[in-house]
Amino acid sequence: MHPETIAIHVGQACDQLTGAVAAPIHLSTTFERAEDGGFPSGFVYGRDGNPNRHSLEACLAALEGGVEAAAFASGMAAITAAIESLPTGLPRRLVLPDDMYFGIRALIDETDIGARFDWVAVDMTDLAAVKAACAEPTGLVWMETPSNPLIKIVDIEAVARIARAAGALVAVDNTWATPLLQRPFALGADIVVHSLTKYVGGHSDVMIGAVVLRENGPQLTLLRAIQNHKGAVPSPFDCWLALRGMQSLSARMRVHCANAELVAQFLAGHPAVAAVHYPALESHPGHAVAKRQMRSFGGMLAFEVHGGREEAMRFAAGLQLITRATSLGGTHTLIEHRASVEGPQTMAPEGLLRLSVGLEHPDDLIADLVAAFAACSVSRS
Numbered sequence: 001m002h003p004e005t006i007a008i009h010v011g012q013a014c015d016q017l018t019g020a021v022a023a024p025i026h027l028s029t030t031f032e033r034a035e036d037g038g039f040p041s042g043f044v045y046g047r048d049g050n051p052n053r054h055s056l057e058a059c060l061a062a063l064e065g066g067v068e069a070a071a072f073a074s075g076m077a078a079i080t081a082a083i084e085s086l087p088t089g090l091p092r093r094l095v096l097p098d099d100m101y102f103g104i105r106a107l108i109d110e111t112d113i114g115a116r117f118d119w120v121a122v123d124m125t126d127l128a129a130v131k132a133a134c135a136e137p138t139g140l141v142w143m144e145t146p147s148n149p150l151i152k153i154v155d156i157e158a159v160a161r162i163a164r165a166a167g168a169l170v171a172v173d174n175t176w177a178t179p180l181l182q183r184p185f186a187l188g189a190d191i192v193v194h195s196l197t198k199y200v201g202g203h204s205d206v207m208i209g210a211v212v213l214r215e216n217g218p219q220l221t222l223l224r225a226i227q228n229h230k231g232a233v234p235s236p237f238d239c240w241l242a243l244r245g246m247q248s249l250s251a252r253m254r255v256h257c258a259n260a261e262l263v264a265q266f267l268a269g270h271p272a273v274a275a276v277h278y279p280a281l282e283s284h285p286g287h288a289v290a291k292r293q294m295r296s297f298g299g300m301l302a303f304e305v306h307g308g309r310e311e312a313m314r315f316a317a318g319l320q321l322i323t324r325a326t327s328l329g330g331t332h333t334l335i336e337h338r339a340s341v342e343g344p345q346t347m348a349p350e351g352l353l354r355l356s357v358g359l360e361h362p363d364d365l366i367a368d369l370v371a372a373f374a375a376c377s378v379s380r381s
């Protein structure tokens with residue numbers, strides 16, 4: 001089956017009892033035992049298993065080409081579990097991207113994860129730097145591509161090769177690419193994590209995440225134990241929403257990507273714009289790698305305006321249709337000044353604005369950008 005078909009059919013057979021085509025939501029926290037004490041359905045208690053979660057996990061695992069997926073209450077809960085499930089025996093040292101999702105940075109700085117794991121941050125596009133970082137005993141090498149906020153593209157295959165040679169496991173945060181645009185397991189990853197809150201949910205109305213593992217083994221056992229006993233599980237309704245989003249993901253991604261390409265081209269030609277970061281542009285340093293490892297270039301882009309922070313804020317304030325809000329992957333186009341969100345540790349230039357290009361008509365998005373640029377130059381003169 002092709003991914004588009006997997007997204008609609010795997011883990012999603014019609015309801016046997018009623019024939020319902022759209023899955024029912026199973027709110028029950030407990031499941032009846034058979035006379036012999038067994039559980040013929042396989043479900044016992046809502047924390048260790050639920051039909052909606054099971055369906056979502058089966059579908060995501062199939063899409064990524066992994067052995068199993070474990071769903072969590074958010075992307076951050078999934079990331080925490082991916083790190084904590086590092087099998088015993090591997091060094092407690094992480095090699096992370098220097099432009100890692102800022103929630104991971106906070107997880108390390110503000111929780112016990114930072115005390116339990118050593119870590120180093122490197123520019124993952126610099127393979128020599130990755131190699132040098134992996135010269136010390138390393139348990140896990142983490143990638144995020146495309147990355148935040150500069151939309152950098154990391155060569156998954158090349159970094160995975162270096163990590164494996166060093167005896168480390170390889171994790172890829174595939175949130176921005178989605179399972180439809182990028183298949184990390186085929187490029188050498190062992191672990192894929194997702195914030196399904198973003199493109200998979202797709203409508204900015206559900207918080208949920210997942211870890212997918214390529215192989216069965218001690219890490220999967222530990223991951224399931226963390227999911228069940230630490231208990232950061234998503235609700236049945238969250239799972240249902242995420243799986244509903246999965247069904248339309250391929251259609252939505254086509255529009256996100258096409259719209260982003262048009263908006264990037266417009267921005268690249270505008271005199272008020274100092275730089276556009278979008279991997280479809282041949283000027284992007286990751287263009288060739290993105291073309292090789294991604295099916296299409298994604299819906300996220302960033303651009304820098306001349307004049308720094310003040311001008312960037314003024315521009316964003318002048319938008320009428322595009323919404324000033326954090327997050328990404330929903331139907332609405334969102335804009336964000338990352339430097340002010342991330343604070344002093346930010347890698348984002350002060351003049352940088354990040355766009356999650358939504359599903360509106362591209363002409364309306366471009367008209368909104370045109371008007372905001374015009375308002376900026378009026379207010380300046």
Ligand SMILES: *Cc1c(COP(=O)(O)O)cnc(C)c1O
Nearest residue numbers: 074075076101173175195197208
């Ligand atoms: C949003 C995001 C996360 C965190 O996910 P939540 O669902 O907000 O907890 C992790 N990684 C990336 C790349 C993200 O965009």
